[in-house]
Amino acid sequence: MKKRRCIIGQSGGPTVAINSSLAGVIDGAIASSMYERIYGMRNGIEGLLDLQIVNLSERFTTLDLVERLRKTPAMYLGSCRYKLDTNDTETLSKIFSILENFQIDDFFYIGGNDSMDTILKLSDYGKQIDSPIRFIGIPKTIDNDLVGTDHTPGFGSAAKYIATTMLEVMYDCAIYNKPSITIVEIMGRNAGWLTAAAALAKTEAMEGVDLIYLPELAFDVDQFLNDVDYILQTKKKQVLVAVSEGIKDKKGNYIQDGEISGQVDAFGHISRSGAGKALEKIAANHFQCKVRSVEINVLQRSCMHCASETDLKEAFLIGRSAVGKALEGNNGIMLTYERVPGNSYQVRIGTVDVHESANKERLVPREWINKEGNHVNGTMINYLTPLIQGEVMLEYKGGVPSYLPLM
Amino acid sequence: MKKRRCIIGQSGGPTVAINSSLAGVIDGAIASSMYERIYGMRNGIEGLLDLQIVNLSERFTTLDLVERLRKTPAMYLGSCRYKLDTNDTETLSKIFSILENFQIDDFFYIGGNDSMDTILKLSDYGKQIDSPIRFIGIPKTIDNDLVGTDHTPGFGSAAKYIATTMLEVMYDCAIYNKPSITIVEIMGRNAGWLTAAAALAKTEAMEGVDLIYLPELAFDVDQFLNDVDYILQTKKKQVLVAVSEGIKDKKGNYIQDGEISGQVDAFGHISRSGAGKALEKIAANHFQCKVRSVEINVLQRSCMHCASETDLKEAFLIGRSAVGKALEGNNGIMLTYERVPGNSYQVRIGTVDVHESANKERLVPREWINKEGNHVNGTMINYLTPLIQGEVMLEYKGGVPSYLPLM
Numbered sequence: 001m002k003k004r005r006c007i008i009g010q011s012g013g014p015t016v017a018i019n020s021s022l023a024g025v026i027d028g029a030i031a032s033s034m035y036e037r038i039y040g041m042r043n044g045i046e047g048l049l050d051l052q053i054v055n056l057s058e059r060f061t062t063l064d065l066v067e068r069l070r071k072t073p074a075m076y077l078g079s080c081r082y083k084l085d086t087n088d089t090e091t092l093s094k095i096f097s098i099l100e101n102f103q104i105d106d107f108f109y110i111g112g113n114d115s116m117d118t119i120l121k122l123s124d125y126g127k128q129i130d131s132p133i134r135f136i137g138i139p140k141t142i143d144n145d146l147v148g149t150d151h152t153p154g155f156g157s158a159a160k161y162i163a164t165t166m167l168e169v170m171y172d173c174a175i176y177n178k179p180s181i182t183i184v185e186i187m188g189r190n191a192g193w194l195t196a197a198a199a200l201a202k203t204e205a206m207e208g209v210d211l212i213y214l215p216e217l218a219f220d221v222d223q224f225l226n227d228v229d230y231i232l233q234t235k236k237k238q239v240l241v242a243v244s245e246g247i248k249d250k251k252g253n254y255i256q257d258g259e260i261s262g263q264v265d266a267f268g269h270i271s272r273s274g275a276g277k278a279l280e281k282i283a284a285n286h287f288q289c290k291v292r293s294v295e296i297n298v299l300q301r302s303c304m305h306c307a308s309e310t311d312l313k314e315a316f317l318i319g320r321s322a323v324g325k326a327l328e329g330n331n332g333i334m335l336t337y338e339r340v341p342g343n344s345y346q347v348r349i350g351t352v353d354v355h356e357s358a359n360k361e362r363l364v365p366r367e368w369i370n371k372e373g374n375h376v377n378g379t380m381i382n383y384l385t386p387l388i389q390g391e392v393m394l395e396y397k398g399g400v401p402s403y404l405p406l407m
Numbered sequence: 408m409k410k411r412r413c414i415i416g417q418s419g420g421p422t423v424a425i426n427s428s429l430a431g432v433i434d435g436a437i438a439s440s441m442y443e444r445i446y447g448m449r450n451g452i453e454g455l456l457d458l459q460i461v462n463l464s465e466r467f468t469t470l471d472l473v474e475r476l477r478k479t480p481a482m483y484l485g486s487c488r489y490k491l492d493t494n495d496t497e498t499l500s501k502i503f504s505i506l507e508n509f510q511i512d513d514f515f516y517i518g519g520n521d522s523m524d525t526i527l528k529l530s531d532y533g534k535q536i537d538s539p540i541r542f543i544g545i546p547k548t549i550d551n552d553l554v555g556t557d558h559t560p561g562f563g564s565a566a567k568y569i570a571t572t573m574l575e576v577m578y579d580c581a582i583y584n585k586p587s588i589t590i591v592e593i594m595g596r597n598a599g600w601l602t603a604a605a606a607l608a609k610t611e612a613m614e615g616v617d618l619i620y621l622p623e624l625a626f627d628v629d630q631f632l633n634d635v636d637y638i639l640q641t642k643k644k645q646v647l648v649a650v651s652e653g654i655k656d657k658k659g660n661y662i663q664d665g666e667i668s669g670q671v672d673a674f675g676h677i678s679r680s681g682a683g684k685a686l687e688k689i690a691a692n693h694f695q696c697k698v699r700s701v702e703i704n705v706l707q708r709s710c711m712h713c714a715s716e717t718d719l720k721e722a723f724l725i726g727r728s729a730v731g732k733a734l735e736g737n738n739g740i741m742l743t744y745e746r747v748p749g750n751s752y753q754v755r756i757g758t759v760d761v762h763e764s765a766n767k768e769r770l771v772p773r774e775w776i777n778k779e780g781n782h783v784n785g786t787m788i789n790y791l792t793p794l795i796q797g798e799v800m801l802e803y804k805g806g807v808p809s810y811l812p813l814m
Binding site: 014042043046047072073074075078079080081160163164165167168169171172174175176177182200201203204205206292294295296297298299301302303304305306308385388389390391396397398399400401402403404405406 | 421449450453454479480481482485486487488567570571572574575576578579581582583584589607608610611612613699701702703704705706708709710711712713715792795796797798803804805806807808809810811812813
């Protein structure tokens with residue numbers, strides 16, 4: 001039987017689990033014995049168009065290397081933000097001719113919303129031209145906003161980092177006997193999942209974050225000031241607030257500091273920042289106490305030193321399973337996590353037609369936010385808690401983690 | 408023989424090692440069998456004046472609790488920023504009468520520059536009034552700026568966190584095939600030690616941070632733009648810059664974004680921030696590429712999840728040794744680390760007269776900075792490297808570290 005060839009790409013923003021999924025695809029392809037060659041494209045579809053294609057079969061010859069890949073943050077193959085245009089048949093046909101030249105049978109793309117758009121457009125165009133190439137999407141994003149999957153690879157680790165960091169900020173806040181307000185800004189353009197993870201910073205020792213504001217609900221400045229005031233008056237001296245970078249007022253305007261940067265990426269996403277700084281100024285004008293804001297920024301994306309073992313394991317598994325799904329003949333699908341109903345947390349791998357997932361956003365349901373709109377409730381806690389379980393033992397050298405070099 | 412009584416306080420900003428030193432004092436006092444009671448003052452000298460005094464002998468009855476204390480960030484006893492005034496004999500004599508009421512023989516204070524000022528004033532006043540109470544200072548600060556000690560407890564862990572985080576930011580930067588400039592602002596009012604630790608983010612896989620600017624040298628905006636340009640032109644596409652919060656131009660003005668906050672603490676320190684944001688704007692106006700800034704902020708102070716084992720061990724040892732120094736009859740001293748000359752890293756505990764340390768700052772020597780003033784050299788690397796060695800295994804519960812509750 002003729003052996004197959006596959007190619008793998010990574011795209012979008014970094015997470016700590018995307019290389020785990022890459023390791024899973026490599027491991028699955030090797031284990032299947034169905035592939036004579038595994039290619040990687042550097043910098044996603046952009047690199048493919050530039051023939052930046054590498055032979056991964058030659059590089060990953062030992063289990064040790066695959067294991068180190070699994071524990072390396074960001075994208076081993078590099079990333080891109082490149083939007084395919086359905087009408088640009090010149091580019092589409094160029095991609096297919098490159099894939100045909102390399103005799104590619106299966107095309108794996110690991111990424112978020114925008115990467116699933118790439119899978120959608122390539123599989124649609126492939127069907128149009130009767131190409132036998134199978135296009136398989138493997139999800140990843142710290143935003144957890146992909147439709148059709150219980151959660152996304154990379155989210156659990158970012159959530160664990162947020163929970164751990166918020167807990168430590170809480171210790172930082174608690175030491176002075178004076179009132180203070182600390183506002184922490186967390187990533188999430190439209191979806192509040194990662195900000196919600198601040199609620200996991202609750203232990204027997206610490207009662208947790210006081211206020212959590214997600215972008216799904218209109219943000220009301222007066223209500224915010226009332227909420228903070230209520231806590232200062234009735235509960236405790238040091239108020240800790242978690243706020244999504246994407247909070248908007250009821251007219252849909254972002255709450256932010258200074259002018260809008262106006263930078264728009266290839267997918268039309270505007271780069272935002274400053275919700276935390278804006279609330280810091282508002283609170284400082286209103287309250288007679290110390291007010292500060294912290295923007296966790298990119299630290300929450302590549303924080304392998306605080307990864308969730310559950311996340312990395314599942315990300316490997318979903319990558320491995322993608323190979324089986326390709327071999328079964330699927331095309332134009334995204335792999336998914338399905339949470340098995342029951343008391344103990346269990347996940348099985350499923351699939352969804354990429355048309356049902358690409359270019360959609362899964363937001364936090366209103367019922368998972370408390371009535372007052374300033375915290376999350378038990379449903380959210382129960383959903384999030386299993387995703388951050390387990391710690392990943394890293395190899396250290398010279399006091400810092402010994403990650404694999406990126407390509 | 409009459410048993411002794413001691414009291415311990417913590418003061419200043421949090422570190423991850425200050426509870427390790429507290430655990431060391433408790434452990435040393437118990438082990439010596441010389442003490443019938445160990446007291447703690449809540450919120451430092453401020454709490455002492457309010458009679459916020461707790462019996463630590465009753466609380467720390469098991470080794471397990473002492474061990475958990477060792478691995479809990481920030482201040483178990485709470486902190487304060489309270490400046491004693493030599494002329495305010497009313498307050499000074501009130502402190503002594505409280506200490507006498509509690510029959511205190513030995514007074515331990517764990518803190519930075521300002522806390523050593525407290526030890527200085529109390530021991531001076533005590534000598535004046537012929538008090539037999541012994542005042543012992545135990546250093547701590549992430550700034551590493553105390554005079555008389557090779558390094559300070561808490562610095563090694565903050566440095567390890569900075570190195571690890573910078574390494575991960577480097578992975579975050581490296582994924583796109585486009586030029587970019589990332590500026591990371593690191594704490595350090597006048598001393599650049601912690602910013603220098605960014606240089607440790609260098610592995611076989613990653614060539615390290617490109618530019619490092621310390622507050623010890625006058626910052627020249629044109630030189631900065633030239634430095635970045637040189638790297639973009641000759642070396643690599645993604646430039647990573649570490650900059651101290653305290654950089655100043657040659658006239659001594661802070662490089663910062665927006666107006667000075669003007670907030671001044673009890674010790675006259677002005678709260679600063681925005682050097683990173685200021686450089687981001689300057690670079691964005693000059694270069695045609697993506698520019699971003701990250702302020703690590705308080706995350707570098709309470710990051711127990713990324714602590715240096717060397718740091719925590721030494722911090723415990725210096726706390727333990729403080730007890731012996733008190734029992735030997737010392738008064739008005741600060742404990743110190745002395746690095747033993749030789750090829751392998753070894754530290755022994757010494758002491759210094761607190762007059763030689765309080766209200767002074769140890770800055771980075773010019774010879775430890777490279778000739779161009781935009782990085783550190785091998786002497787600095789050799790000095791820093793041993794301090795971040797070893798990882799601390801924490802107990803996790805529910806996915807987050809199980810730290811001891813603060814008092």
